[in-house]
Amino acid sequence: MIAIYLDDPNRIETAQQLASKLRLPITPTPHGYPILLVITSARLELRLPDSHFKPIYVDFLGANWSHRLKQIGRDNELIAKAVGIKKSFRPTIVDATAGLGGDALVLSALGCRVTMIERSPIIAALLRDGLERAKFEQLELLEGDTKQILPNLAKRQSIDVVYLDPMFPIRTKSALVKKEMRVLKEIVGEDPDSSELLNIALPLVQKRVVVKRPLHAATLTSLQPDITYKGKATRFDVYLK
Ligand SMILES: C[S@@+](CC[C@H](N)C(=O)[O-])C[C@H]1O[C@@H](n2cnc3c(N)ncnc32)[C@H](O)[C@@H]1O
Structure with missing residues (x-):
């Protein structure tokens, strides 16, 4: 393939x-x-050579990202509230479903130290390539499955927040679904173990686990979040320690 x-x-x-x-x-x-x-x-x-998709790559130094990063700090970022950023507190974060690193980059631009974990070797290769070019010191990438990596990492360092953004089923051919998401899904498939990640992460964090979900999707498990922050298309379910 x-x-x-x-x-x-x-x-x-x-x-x-x-x-x-x-x-x-x-x-x-x-x-x-x-x-x-x-x-x-x-x-x-x-x-995807025989399709109309444009190439996908990680370019944290490109025009799109530099524009987005300039907004950070000016806008009232929902994600900042969700992970518990305060004027005098920047949590250490593990982005346990890193994907192409977009959310992790935003969190690091907000001043947090972020460790990313990605298990798809192809996605991880794209992300590592982007990171090597950008040379951001606040961002680190570990390759492998969060279920194995996270418990070991928690023994070595204190983790304030685990951030989860698992794949969710793409319902239709809606143009609203971002092209990256579609291709990502083709490569990594569904994330059938995503509810396990919440259960594994909760006992290991100092502060909270944050789960990004489509606005109207069900919660990741039967556990109800302590706080929910709603955006236009997505929401953040926050599970406090
Ligand atoms: C929806 S994407 C994340 C997108 C990301 N938040 C961004 O801003 O680009 C989900 C990613 O999590 C990864 N993933 C899912 N379960 C994982 C696990 N158990 N361990 C490591 N990575 C996992 C998938 O391979 C996929 O690349």
Whole structure:
């Protein structure tokens, strides 16, 4: 299904390293595979060659993100309230479902130290590539399953907040669903263990677990949140320690 394609022949070593890490073939042509991880001279990109999707990559230094990051601090960010940021308190956060790192970047721009965990090797490769280019010191990435990593991490460092944003089923072909989400879903599938993550995280945090959900979706488990912050399309369910 997925192969690595080299757009910049000078980066053959990078391609070989990635191929052996992800156990993927390197293809000499950009056709014949529905999903390609493309190594360009600038970055690592995910492409669906036979579709209308634009390449997906992590570019924390690009125009979209720099515009968004400029708003931070000016806007009253709901996510800041959800994780419990105060004037004099910046929680240490584990983003236990990192994806392409968007929420983690916002949280780090708000002044928090964020450890991200991502289990899909392909998503993690895209994220690591973006992080290496951006060189943000407040953001760290651990690759693997949160169910194993989080309990070990909690033994080594104090975790104020665990942030969870598991995949939720995409209902229709609605144009409102962001393209990244659709492709992400194609690669990582559903997150059937997401309720387990809440149960594992709660005893390990000092302050709270925050779960991002679609506005009208059911709660992650039968446990009711202590606080809910509602946005236009999403909400944050907060489970206090
Ligand atoms: C909806 S995406 C997160 C999007 C992210 N908040 C962002 O802003 O880009 C969910 C991600 O969590 C990851 N994930 C789900 N369960 C996980 C687990 N048990 N351990 C590590 N990663 C997990 C999936 O692979 C997927 O990339």
